[in-house]
Amino acid sequence: MEKTNKRMTREERRKQILESALKVFIEKGYNGSTTLDIAKKADISEVTLFRYFDSKKQMFMEAIEPILITSLKESLVESQGLEPMEKLEYILKNRIKFISEHSEVIKLILMESQINPEVADFDFVRQITSILKDSIKDTGIGLEDEDFSIRLMMGSILSFLYLPKIKDNEIDSYVEKLVDTISK
Amino acid sequence: MEKTNKRMTREERRKQILESALKVFIEKGYNGSTTLDIAKKADISEVTLFRYFDSKKQMFMEAIEPILITSLKESLVESQGLEPMEKLEYILKNRIKFISEHSEVIKLILMESQINPEVADFDFVRQITSILKDSIKDTGIGLEDEDFSIRLMMGSILSFLYLPKIKDNEIDSYVEKLVDTISK
């Protein structure tokens, strides 16, 4: 064994492996990622990987877990007490910033829930749609325009998955324009 | 060999294999699809597959080819002569119908161009964005709102990849509302 100062505590190493794994999964997808790829990215031997995780599947699930946990709660809690229209605006800003910041992971999850539902089973689009539907009902926007508004909002959200990133304050002004459009 | 009436001409079989292959690729992705899967879906032996195609890669590329060829030309040609705003509306309707009708394949291409660029190398989002940018310039919409409009349109288009399908006439009225919103 080489003389090296790569030694870490168990927790540090675990975390570092998961970060490396996530990078590889994002780049090559679940099926396209090998455990050797991940080991190389983490700069450790393949055997060490399996001292920390029982299987590739487990690595994947733990790697995406943080995103899934964070994904929904915040905005709903923090927006309590606001007027309906302000609440909608708040949720949109919050959701879009989150999605924009984690677009790569979210695209991965979106993809794997279609292709490998056994490792990532999340109906991301439906979840957000249903939250937005609830919010929009609160605002009292007419039924006729509801589908239009929902699609406009969902489309905007999805655009932040695929179009180049923009700054937070630009997101804010985008959402303000959008809400203005919807409520007119 | 069994007595069977599965015999086809070379052209028929080729076509049928590609159709089956596309279904499998859509369901499992390129890496997740095996040549045996494809053979089973086409109800032929794996060996026969390789009598028609040299490799899985070739099968994939030929399977998605029709979509790539059709994707851009039509709407540009057919919209010639229209007023800028009508042209924009026409392109949007056309693009959205096409995307809505082929959403599964397009999602596959979107996915594989990130993960396996050697089998599908298409910058789908950029291509459409640039066409829309050109169209919107023609309409004379102000610069300040250009980014907003582009994102609204691209988002709408993407929404038709991920939200449930709707009827053609509903697409028409959606686009009309959208263009109205943008041009106001």
Place this chain on the structure above:
DNA sequence: AATATATGTAAGTAAGTACTAACATAAGGA
């Protein structure tokens, strides 16, 4: 009837891959 074409079956090869076992060693803490 003779020939060409489409397909099947059986068997196999070579490479890749998730995961394991056994043993060795370096570093940190007691």
Place this chain on the structure above:
DNA sequence: TCCTTATGTTAGTACTTACTTACATATATT
């Protein structure tokens, strides 16, 4: 110094998978 913990190396197993070869047979064409 002793012991524990983190890591490496080497080798291997069992399975999957893209693709091939050889041979047989059913169907269509001439």
